[in-house]
Amino acid sequence: MDQNMPMLFSTRSLLRQILQSNILFLFFLAVCCTPPEDPVKCSSPNNTNCTITNSYGAFPDRSICRAGSAAYPATEEELIAVIANATRNGLKMKAATRFSHSIPKLACPGGKEGLLISTKLLNRVLNIDVKAMTMTVESGVTLRELISEAATAGLALSYAPYWWGLTVGGLLGTGAHGSTLWDKGSSVHDYVVGLTIVSPGGAEDGFVKVRRLNDGDQELNAAKVSLGVLGVISQVRLKLQPMFKRSITYVTKNDSDLGDQVACFGREHEFADITWYPSQQKAIYRVDDRVSTNTSGDGLYDFIPFRSTSSLALAFIRITEENQESTNDAGGKCTGAKLITSTLSTSAYGLTNNGGYLGVIFTGYPVIGYQHRLQSSGTCLDSLHDARVTACSWDSRVKAEFFHQTTFSLGLSVVKSFVEDVQKLVKLEPKALCGLELYNGILMRYVTASSAYLGRQEDAIDFDITYYRSKDPLNPRLYEDILEEIEQLAIFKYGALPHWGKNRNVAFEGAIKKYKNSKEFLKVKAAYDPLGLFSSDWSDQVLGLKGGLPIVKEGCALEGLCICAEDIHCAPSKGYFCRPGRIYEDARVCARLDNNRRHS
Known part of the structure; x- marks a missing residue:
């Protein structure tokens, strides 16, 4: 399975846009990016001996998911035949999608002899x-x-x-x-x-x-x-x-009253969301409502971090952040974050007032347009091949973004307290969250209680947080402890629900117990797939059918595979030790002891 939008409101995706105009000129006056490759790869012409990954090139545990074969049914009849044959032979199976955007191992079948069933051709x-x-x-x-x-x-x-x-x-x-x-x-x-x-x-x-x-x-x-x-x-x-029209205006405010504003803002505007830059102490409110279809305007949303990006610019930006990480240059990250957020604001986040995708400029708020032109974007996918001169900014085939995502929803009744806890952490370490602001801060989207058994349980806000991930799983991040504490604050102190298509393993620990109809879901699962052919160790662990979701080993807390219990779960040789949280003492985080830590 794939699949969730990579809400990577990209770090560099912006700095990249600044650099892009000069770098790309060296190649073409105008280019299209290379679309992502198929996440399923097989070593033989008959689609056997296969692997699958996600669009970022790595699952949370960095394992290689192998499968015995892959099938590409083009009709429902072919799909029926594929599943019947696999069931007859007792094969483990998983659906695989065109771009595979899910971070967890949803698409990995159990066992190396499993079958990947791609829905790539079921596209009518x-x-x-x-x-x-x-x-x-x-x-x-x-x-x-x-x-x-x-x-x-x-x-x-x-x-x-x-x-x-x-x-x-x-x-x-x-x-x-x-x-x-x-x-x-x-x-x-x-x-x-x-x-x-x-x-x-x-x-x-x-x-x-x-x-x-x-x-x-x-x-x-x-x-x-x-x-x-x-x-x-x-x-x-x-x-x-x-079909209807919308009117969008972004409003920048100080975040001092963000906790009070969060719940009421979502009731006031139909398509409201908030982007929060905690280290900069500001929030961007999306004032977004329906208007009459007679209202003038043909606006377009082409979100900048989802556009094609020069591979050279991506490499430059990634190298810059790697250097900042290796030298503990928090100040450099803060400077870069302010440049990126300023540029995003000036460019209206990719909104233009009238016209198409090429060269049309933003002339002012509100931006008014039809729903299908404003609700979603991703032009880096809609392109010709150009030998990777450009790519989506997270494409693993080039030196590009590589990141963790922590995404969860909190009931509206506890959001204010959570926001205030994050603000307390920022007061203790003002530069700690500049790194996630390089990826356009924390996106806060509104969701409601759902009838789906594994859907949202109450009206809530979904927090999307994207931040640097090292290519070396044993390499700690700058301010590792602060982001781990935020993650544990949400999941354990406030009972947040994880986004099923995002997150590190930590977020899924005990999650199924938070769904009031989880037993009903498991009854349907038992009826639909009594032999567990569509299950894997990972899905069984997430659904509470098997223990052992945490992977406890050296450095496991750095990747969110476990919550540290011993120093070895962090990186003691690099000065990172397992310590309580700063404001949530039940948290266990990997902290640099020379980073003003006073806990024993």
């Missing part, structure tokens, strides 16, 4: 019913294709992730979402009114079962956020609405 729009305002697509259709095809029929998807390189099956499997507290909320799965899923069957069924679920079927609550353990989604029917 099957039906658009304008009168009923529904759209039926195969699960490999990308978000961009869905949005575009709906628009041609005068329809719109109400809410969507901001990154359009997700497949429909992938974004459902991980619960991907946009931002709103209105209507049914921002999660795409809550607008699913029909779904077909193909699962293993018994000999009496021909070793395969096809279930066509509709709105009102209880099992749909399990299938629409399934983590890929129920089978392979074949088709999805979504409820749409008539």
Whole structure:
């Protein structure tokens, strides 16, 4: 499985834009980037002896996921035949998507003889019913294709992730979402009114079962956020609405009252979100609402960090940050963060008022345009091959961004306390979070309680945090302890729910106990896949069916594979030891003892 949007509001993605115009001129006046490669690779022409990774080139434990073979069904009938044959032979299976954006090991089948079932060719729009305002697509259709095809029929998807390189099956499997507290909320799965899923069957069924679920079927609550353990989604029917326009204005404020503003801001504006720069003590409020379709404007959202980037610029930016890490240059990171956030603000984060993608400028707020032009972006995927002169900024084939993501949702009732705790940490170490501001800070999106068994349990805010990751898993990060403490504050003190498609292993420890309908989900899982052919050790651990999610070994806490209990879980030879948190003493973090730490 893939799949979640890489909300990497890229560090350098901005500095890169500054450098890009000069560097790219050396090559072409205008170029398109090289699209990402298929995450599934097989060593033989008949698709055997395969591996799969995610779009960032590394799973949290940095293991290589091997599979015996891969299949590329192009129709539902072919998908049925593939699953029947694999079930007959007792093979472990996993769905794999076009771009594989999930960070955890959702797409890794159990055992080296397993089967990868790619939905790459299941990419057709099957039906658009304008009168009923529904759209039926195969699960490999990308978000961009869905949005575009709906628009041609005068329809719109109400809410969507901001990154359009997700497949429909992938974004459902991980619960991907946009931002709103209105209507049914921002999660795409809550607008699913029909779904077909193909699962293993018994000999009496021909070793395969096809279930066509509709709105009102209880099992749909399990299938629409399934983590890929129920089978392979074949088709999805979504409820749409008539095309509409939006008006967007970004407003910058001091973050002193952010804790008080968070909950009310989401009620005031339909598509509200907040980007928070804690070290700079400021927040960017997205004032975003519907307006009449008669309102003038044809605005476009082409988010800058999701555009194509010069590979040379990416390498320069990555080397700069590696040097800052190796020399503990927090000041350099803070200077770079201010440059990037200033440039993003000046360029309206990629919004333009009228026109297309080439050379159109921002002329002022509000930016008004149609929903399909403003809700999502990702132009680095929509491009020709150019031998990697340019690439998406996280493409592992070039020297580019390499990062951790910590993404979780907190109920609105505890958000203020969490925000204030983070602000306390910033007061103790004012430069500590400049590193994540290089990746455009903390994105705060609104989500609502969902009917999905593994969906959000209450109205909440989702925090997206992206930050530097070393190529050496035993190399600690600058201010390692602060980010670990924030992670543990959210997950353990405030009971945050993890984003299923993001996060390090730590965030999933005990997570299933936080879902009131987890037992109902597991009942459906047992009925759909009684032999566990779509399960793996990792998914069993996450679902509480098997112990041992933490991987306890030397340096394990540096990668979020464990919470440190001993110094060896950190990097004592490099001055990092396991110590309590600064304001949350139940936390156990890897701290530099020469970094003003006073805990014994």
